[in-house]
Amino acid sequence: MQGPGDWYEDAATRWLCAQGWQVVQRNFHCKLGEIDIIALDGEYLVFVEVRARSNPRFSSAAASVDRRKQRKLLRAARVFLQRNAQWRARPCRFDVLAFNPRQSMPEPAPQWIRSAFSA
Incomplete structure (x- = not known):
């Protein structure tokens, strides 16, 4: 059974x-963290964090990728690269795809934050 997070990850992948x-790869897991989507954008290997907010009263989806979450993503990316030598020579970047609540949209368009943070 899919949860709301899965729906947003599917939408982000599309x-x-x-x-x-x-x-x-999707949903790379290791003991140090998890990466929602790993994709190629031209020459770049991009580690993508997908975030969503359903209630506009809380901080934006993008703002929820705080320092703690960034450190976990960095650690997980290092593990991914250690396990997958074929990707090590590529330049890497960390992007965020944030879905914020909108009215009357069948599938909300994400806010893309390219190079949201760096190592």
Whole structure:
């Protein structure tokens, strides 16, 4: 059974593919963290964090990627690269796709934050 997070990750994957990206892996897990989507954007290997907010009274979806979450993503990305040597020579970046509540949209468009943070 899919939860709301899965729906947003599916929507993010569709959006990335529509932009011409190639998804390498979804839901990479290790003991240090998890990466929602790993994809190729041209020469870049991009680690994508998907965030969503359903209630506009709380901080934006993008703002929820705080320092603690960034550190977990960095650690998980290092593990991914250690386990997958074929990607090590690529330049890497960390993007955020944030879905914020909108009215009357069948599938909300994400807010794309390219190079949201760096190592």
